[in-house]
Amino acid sequence: MRFQAPRGTEDVLPADSYKWHKIEDTFREVSRLFGYCEIRTPTFEDTDLFARTAGETSDIVTKQMYTFTDKGDRSITLKPEGTAPAMRALLQHNLCPPGTIVRMSYVTPFFRYERPQKGRLREPHQAGLELVGSASPAADAEIIEITMRFYRELGITETVAMLNSLGRSACRHAFREAILERTKAYLAGQSTEIQEKVRKNPLRLLDSKDPDAQEAVKSVPPVTDFLEDESRQRFDRIQELLTEANVPYRLAPEIVRGLDYYTETVFEVQSTRLGAQSALCGGGRYDDLIAELGGPSTPSVGVGMGIERAIIVMDDLGLFGAPPGPDxxxxxxxxxxxxxxxxxxxxxxxxxxxxxxxxxxxxxxxxxxxxxxxxxxxxxxxxxxxxxxxxxxxxxxxxxxxxxxxxxxxxxxxxxxx
RNA sequence: GCGGGUAUAGCUCAGGGGUUAGAGCGCCUGACUGUGGCUCAGGAGGCCGCGGGUUCGAGACCCGCUACCCGCCCCA
Known part of the structure; x- marks a missing residue:
């Protein structure tokens, strides 16, 4: 075989494309039901956009971006996620001046220099939703409700939304200190690499797969103990709204996000059918992102859902049926x-x-x-x-x-x- | 980036130093010249992942590379 697809990329063959269509059609239909309109942004952006928003210590920025210098000597990066480009476009075209609310959807490939595995690619695809301009807990609840409805329509009904709140900066600081304090003994016995990672972002310890880490983390009080009144009320209200909407969820204090721009609400839907990768989708609130890009403070919440991962789970559950034939x-x-x-x-x-x-x-x-x-x-x-x-x-x-x-x-x- | 495994026909896999490399499924053709699926018969189809090495001889053994799979890590 002379040529093959680059490492970590996949061809979608004619015999399989109906699976993509089913997922994309379902996504578009569910988006439409809730009034979300599609936005399409370029495949590559100014490197700075991602460096600024994803977090300097995040894995994405430190080692996973496809970055190159173009012939005009600009630093360009293939988008490693969908939210920052969408927010950049929103700001550039002034689509969300203070007081307005924007609902957007997108389907996009994204690019990360990862070591490929089942459910982990270098060019994965994501269907995403962004609800921009609302600080209301009803916004968080709406995003989660659409997400769960999407999976329900696809036939993935065995999962629930796993919900957590990271609070805002003040309480998060206190929480970080608490984590470091309670896991001191554990950390002392770890490599400098792990110590460094945890020092930069203690939250990472919460979703560690190391049994010793999990044991050490048990003594850390739940984040919710640290939440300020406002955050705590929002978190409670979101749960009320989800219950009212019959959205299956459960609290999951171990859920954190890999991108630094998340504030308060974070959630994931997981599946055991994905091997070492567990997340079918991930989302949350990012109230500071737009301000970080130089725009007005604009509270927002969104979700990104992995298409290949949905296919893996649906294949495993036998949800696709026979491919359609001609009439x-x-x-x-x-x-x-x-x-x-x-x-x-x-x-x-x-x-x-x-x-x-x-x-x-x-x-x-x-x-x-x-x-x-x-x-x-x-x-x-x-x-x-x-x-x-x-x-x-x-x-x-x-x-x-x-x-x-x-x-x-x-x-x-x-x-x-x- | 680290560790383990795998790589032979379109697919799933057998073959573990000795002529022309196999099976099942799939594909093509045919079974009283206008009827699919089932059955039967025949046929096509392999740089045995790539590159080096050992050997009289390598698909088999050794080394490197690449890709995939499974962990770590990370996340969609």
């Missing part, structure tokens, strides 16, 4: 019927049916085999006899049912036999 396959039973077959196919296509025709002049047997293989619903057989009579044989594939119909009535007959 009909026109079988040319004699060469002299070629034009008539093409004409019939054209008429049916004009009526919106998906129609396949043999182009290799193969035997009738072979054409019927193709028809069967293509999963077409009907085979329409046209030969000398039919041409002479102005009829078509309509064969319902899957059963042995076959009728002869005048050409003009084929459409009606197909509907009746469906």
């Amino acid at each position: 009909a396959f026109v079988v040319q039973a004699a060469q002299s019927a070629r034009a008539a077959c093409q004409g019939l196919a054209r008429t049916l296509r004009d009526a919106g049916l998906s129609v396949l025709v043999d182009i290799e002049e193969r035997s009738m047997k072979s054409q019927l085999r193709q028809a069967d293989k293509s999963a077409a619903r009907f085979a329409l057989i046209l030969g000398d006899e039919e041409c002479a009579k102005g009829t078509v044989q309509i064969k319902k594939l899957g059963t042995s049912e076959q009728i002869e119909s005048p050409v003009g009535e084929v459409l009606d007959k197909l509907k009746a036999m469906r």
